[in-house]
Each structure stands twice: as structure tokens, then as C-alpha cells.
Amino acid sequence: MRLVIADCSVRYEGRLNAFLPLARRLLMLKADGSVLVHSDGGSYKPLNWMSPPAKLHVAEPSAEQVGEGVREAWVVQAAKTDDRLLIDIYEIHDDIGHDLGVDPGLVKDGVEADLQRLLAEQITLLGNDFSLVRREYPTAIGPVDILARDGSGASVAVELKRRGDIDGVEQLTRYLELLNRDPLLRPVRGVFAAQQIKPQARTLAHDRGIECVTLDYEEMRGNVDTQSRLF
Amino acid sequence: MRLVIADCSVRYEGRLNAFLPLARRLLMLKADGSVLVHSDGGSYKPLNWMSPPAKLHVAEPSAEQVGEGVREAWVVQAAKTDDRLLIDIYEIHDDIGHDLGVDPGLVKDGVEADLQRLLAEQITLLGNDFSLVRREYPTAIGPVDILARDGSGASVAVELKRRGDIDGVEQLTRYLELLNRDPLLRPVRGVFAAQQIKPQARTLAHDRGIECVTLDYEEMRGNVDTQSRLF
């Protein structure tokens, strides 16, 4: 990885056009040819960038550019599209290189998949007479997160989200519409389960006869710990 | 901005938990307290990070950590939440600081707003007898991107996307349902216009009697250039 602190202006041409006026910035050049242009602010997103695979070509600036003070004209060309990033270098204040090797990568815990696994194991959180049919129940328009049965044997389709908004309710509605055409399952109820449910989503769900359940991930994980300690 | 090349392990605790095993990485420390952990690969997204506002505190490593080779224990604490990033520093290979100042910021062209402006000006792209009623036509559930009339005087609601997927069709459907309750507008047709429309979205739209139109931004911008050259 090469890190350059430089006074530069940057132009992106591709899916859209974007321009950064002259200022001092960090240019991060990665081994795969990608380039990130960062300022001292904003969030993790660079001001401008080129995704890999790409190739950096350092060109001579034109006479006009030299007149404006440009020392180097960098062209970062995407390998598969005609997207490109044009970086005019006015002055380089620092330029360091380091070999970082390949990163072992990030290990996550607490994403939707973990929530789904826990809810499948603790399906009675939705009702103490509930039983699991299966996770990722396949349908023509995609898998239903969880299919369960209540005490009366009626089917229940569960849509699971970490954050429940209107989209999730729409998604569950489409599944319910489809599942209720199946004479072997019909009638199928819907449960919208999430760690947090927005008021608008709750209203829409209620409007469509869909039950809402908020889940406590820490508590659910605690239940597992308790179980594993007991057994 | 401070840039540190270090052998480190990183743990994030907050909305989820995530862990990065020991490896050599770039740590970018910004003036607002935010920290980005980058490897030499991936895309513009850091492996792990803390968003601003945040505060970095350098603590002494515990005896156990010292035994494992940890020299410094960094704690990056979010100012408003209890999210935090714990960085164990094993060895620092480089450490540079630069004052970048405030960035003048990015100027963009070609986002949805530009597309909407162009389509409003060139509404006949949807049909040569079309006329514009207004952009951002207000309704109770939010503004319709464009409202137009066809040659017969019938209303047409246009939902505009750069990339047309199923969500856009759902959105337009909700608008149409509402608009068709208005006796002054009824009947209202729907047009789903995007630079690219996914097959699934096209199928759903067709199923609901919504017309799909793909737009060529470059051509539309070219039309303006042509006009401005003519007049």
C-alpha cells in the first residue's frame, strides 16, 4: 500500500461525473490498483475513489496543466468498465509505502443470520405453543425466513429483520399472498419480528393483519448461554 | 490526519460485535476522532471503523496483554452511543501526521435529481403527446417524482430511478392507488422510468399495468447541449 499526501484536484468519469477542487488530501493506493481519496473528515467513505480492479498510469501533464502548476497527471482506469479517476498532482508532501500482506478478515456476530438461528431455536418466543417447521422455507419468489406452526397446527410465516421498516412488511405480504394460494398450507398467518420496528411499519403490518414482535438479541443469546450452562 | 502502519488486532462492540485478528494494517485517525482500519485490498470500505464524533484514548495494556506482546491499547469511544473500537497495537511501523485543512467538497452530476430535471424538460421521451404537470407532485404518502398528462389529457404518474428494482414498482403502486382515489385525476396511469430496469421489476410492473421506460442519461444530456447550441 502506498500513501501519498498531496495537493490535488480529482475528477471521476463513469456512472456519474464528479469533481474535487484543489486541496490537500490523502491518496491511498492499494495493491489491486484501487485508489481512495480521503480528506480529514467525513465518515469512512472517501471523497472520491476507484474500485478494483484498476490500473494507475502516471502521465505527463499537458502544457496547459503545467501552466496551472500540475506536476503529475494520474489516470486510474477501471479494468472492466470505462470508469476512470483523473488526479492532477500539484505538490506531494509525503509518500510512503508498506507491504501489509493479505488480511485474515473480519469475524462478525449479531447479524440477521445469527438472529434467525436464535429465533429458530427459541421459536416459542413468538407464542408458547409454536413449533418450527423450517428456516429459509423456499417459495417461488424467494425463501421465507422462518415457517412455523401454532398450537392449532396453523402455518405462520415469519419475516425477520434487525431493523423493521416498511420494506419488510411488503416482503412478508408478498410471501403471505403466495403461501395462502397453497391449499396444503392455507391459512397462513404472518409475524413480523425485528429488534426494532418503526411506527410506520407497525401500522402497515397491523393494517394487513400481520402481528409484530420485537426481539431482544442480547436476551436471546443469554438464553443459549443459560441452556449451555444447564446442560 | 494521522496515519499509522501497525500490527494490530481490532474489536468492535456496538450494534454488533466484530473482530479482526492480528495483522499489519493502516490506521487512519481523523481530526473529528473517527478511525478507519484499512487493509491492502477490499473496496473503499474499511475493515472496521468508528464514525465521528468519537474520541481516541490510549491506555496501558493489561498484564495479560503485555504478555501477548501488546504495546498500546487504544480505545475509540463513540461520543453519542456506547459503540467502541478496541485496537491492540503490537508494533508500529510508521506514524505520520499532516494537516489537510477543510475540504471544499465534491461536486456531482448525473444523480437522480439530474435525471428528474432532464426528464421533466424532455417529457415527450415518454410519449410524443405528453406534457408536464409538475415535478415532485405532493401526495399524503410523499411526492410523486413527475406527474404528466398524455395526449388524451389522462394523468400519468412517473416513478424515476437510476436503477429500477422491485422497490420502485412497489412505491409507484402505492402512489397510483392513492392518486386513483382522486376524482379530479382519475384514471392515473403509471410509468416506471429508469436507466436500467431489473427483469423482476419489469415483470411486476407489467403485472400491474405499469409501463416501463429505460432512459439514456448521456443522450438526454446531449439533447440539452444540442438545444443550447441551437438557441
Added chain:
DNA sequence: GGTTTAATCTCGCTG
């Protein structure tokens, strides 16, 4: 400050 929506989204999985 909350809410909604776009994004050069990125990332991972599945068929």
C-alpha cells in the same frame, strides 16, 4: 432531531 430515500452504494450468497 427524526424520517425518508439515494448510492460510483459494498458485500456476500445462491443459482
Added chain:
DNA sequence: CAGCGAGGTTAAACC
């Protein structure tokens, strides 16, 4: 390879 859904989405616009 495309398509689809999740994301510590992030970030900007609007109310």
C-alpha cells in the same frame, strides 16, 4: 455470471 437481500449500511435532503 447475474440477481437478490443485508448493511455497524452511509449520507443527504426534507420536514
